[in-house]
Amino acid sequence: MIEIKSFIFSPFAENTYVLYDETKEAIIIDPGCHLAEERETLRHFIESNGLKVVKLLNTHCHIDHVFGNQFVKSTFEVPLLIHPKDLPTLKACQLAAELYQLKPFEPSEPDAWLAEGELIRFGLSTLEVIFVPGHAPGHVAFVSRPQKFTISGDVLFRESIGRTDFPGCNHQDLIESIQKKMFALDDDFRVYSGHGPTTTIGHEKRFNPFLN
Ligand SMILES: [Zn+2]
Numbered sequence: 001m002i003e004i005k006s007f008i009f010s011p012f013a014e015n016t017y018v019l020y021d022e023t024k025e026a027i028i029i030d031p032g033c034h035l036a037e038e039r040e041t042l043r044h045f046i047e048s049n050g051l052k053v054v055k056l057l058n059t060h061c062h063i064d065h066v067f068g069n070q071f072v073k074s075t076f077e078v079p080l081l082i083h084p085k086d087l088p089t090l091k092a093c094q095l096a097a098e099l100y101q102l103k104p105f106e107p108s109e110p111d112a113w114l115a116e117g118e119l120i121r122f123g124l125s126t127l128e129v130i131f132v133p134g135h136a137p138g139h140v141a142f143v144s145r146p147q148k149f150t151i152s153g154d155v156l157f158r159e160s161i162g163r164t165d166f167p168g169c170n171h172q173d174l175i176e177s178i179q180k181k182m183f184a185l186d187d188d189f190r191v192y193s194g195h196g197p198t199t200t201i202g203h204e205k206r207f208n209p210f211l212n
Contacts, residue, residue: 001021001022001125001147002019002020002021002125002144002147003019003020003021004017004018004019004149004151004192005017005018005019005020005045006018006192007032007033007038007041007042007045009031009032009033009034009035009038009067009068010032010033010034010035010038010064010067011034011102012032012064012195013195013196014030014032014064014065014067014194014195015030015032015192015193015194015195015196016028016029016030016031016032016033016042016068017029017030017151017192018042018045018046018051019122019125019127019151020049020051020122020123021122021123021124021125022123022124023123023124024049024050024051024052024123025051025052025054025122025123025125026046026051026052026053026054026122026123027053027054027055027056027057027120027122027127028042028053028055028056028057028072028076028078029057029058029059029142029151030057030058030059030065030066030153030194031056031065031066031067031068031069031071031072032064032065032066032067032068033067033068033071034067034068034102038068039068039071039075042068042072043075046076053072053076053078054078054122055078055079055081055120055122056069056072056073056076056078056079056080056081057080057081057082057114057120057142058080058081058082058086058090059139059140059141059142059151059152059153059154059194060082060083060086060089060135060136060138060139060140060153060154061082061086061087061089061090061093061136061138062089062093062096062136062154062166063093063096063097063100063102063105064194065153065154065194066090066093066108067102067105069106069108070106070107070108071106073108079111079112080108080109080110080111080112081110081111081112081113081114081120082110082113082114082138083113083114083115083131083138083139083140084113084138085133085137085138086136086137086138086139087110087138088137088168089136089137089138089168090108090110092167092168093105093107094107114129114140115129115131116129116130116131116140117129117130120142125144126144127142127143127144127151128142128143128144128145129141129142129143130142130143130150130181131177131181132152132153132155132177132178132181132182133170133173133174133177134155134162134164134169134170134171134172134173134174134175134176134177134178135153135154135155135161135162135163135164135169135174136154136166136168136169137168137170139153139154139155139162139177140153141153141155141181141182143185143189148185148186148188148189148190149189149190149191149192150182150185150189150190150191150192151192152182152191152192152193152194153193153194154193154194154195155174155177155178155182155193156178156182156191156193156199156204156208157193157194157195157196157199158191158193158196158197158198158199158203158204159199159203159204159207159208159209160196160208160210161174161175161178161208161210161211162174175211178211179211182201182204183201183204183205185201186201187200187201187202187205188200188201188202189201191204
C-alpha cells in the first residue's frame with residue numbers, strides 16, 4: 001500500500017512528493033526544496049519515519065521541480081531518472097536560476113532514462129510511467145492503477161492546466177496528453193498535481209474550463 005506525503009516548497013509553491021510503502025522503501029518525486037530549511041524538512045521526514053530512499057524521479061525538469069535534485073541525489077545516494085526529451089529543460093535550469101535570481105542553484109545530471117510503459121519499483125510497489133508532453137517536451141506522469149492515483153506534475157491542475165508559454169512548450173500536445181492519456185484513467189483516479197490541491201479525473205472532465 002503506497003502512502004503519499006506532500007510538501008509545498010519554494011516561492012513557486014511547488015508540490016514535492018515522497019511515496020513509500022510498508023517496506024519503508026521510498027521514492028522522491030520533484031524535490032522543489034530550495035531553502036536550507038525546506039531541505040531539512042524533507043530530510044527530517046525521511047529520517048524520522050525510517051525511510052530508505054531508493055530513487056529520485058522528475059515529472060519534468062522546470063526549475064521549481066528540480067531545485068532539490070542534487071541535494072536528494074547526494075544526501076540519499078540515489079539515481080535521478082528523467083525522460084530523455086526533458087534533458088534540454090534540465091540543462092536550461094542554470095540560466096533560469098540566474099533570470100529568477102534564485103541562487104545558489106546546483107545543477108544535477110540524470111543517471112537513467114524514463115520511458116512510457118516502464119514500471120518504477122520500490123518496496124512491494126509499482127508505478128507506471130505515462131508520457132504526457134506539452135507543458136514540457138519530456139513530461140511524464142506516474143500512475144498507480146491498483147490505488148487509482150497519478151502524480152502528474154504540471155499537466156493538469158484542479159480546474160486548470162499547465163502553462164504553455166515557456167520555451168519547449170506545445171499547447172496542442174498538452175491538450176492531447178490530457179484528453180488521450182490522463183482522461184483515459186477512470187473518473188475516480190486522484191490527481192496529485194505539481195501545484196495546488198489534489199483533484200480527480202472525473203472532476204476535471206466535468207469542470208475544467210480549459211478542456212470544454
Ligand atoms: Zn513546470
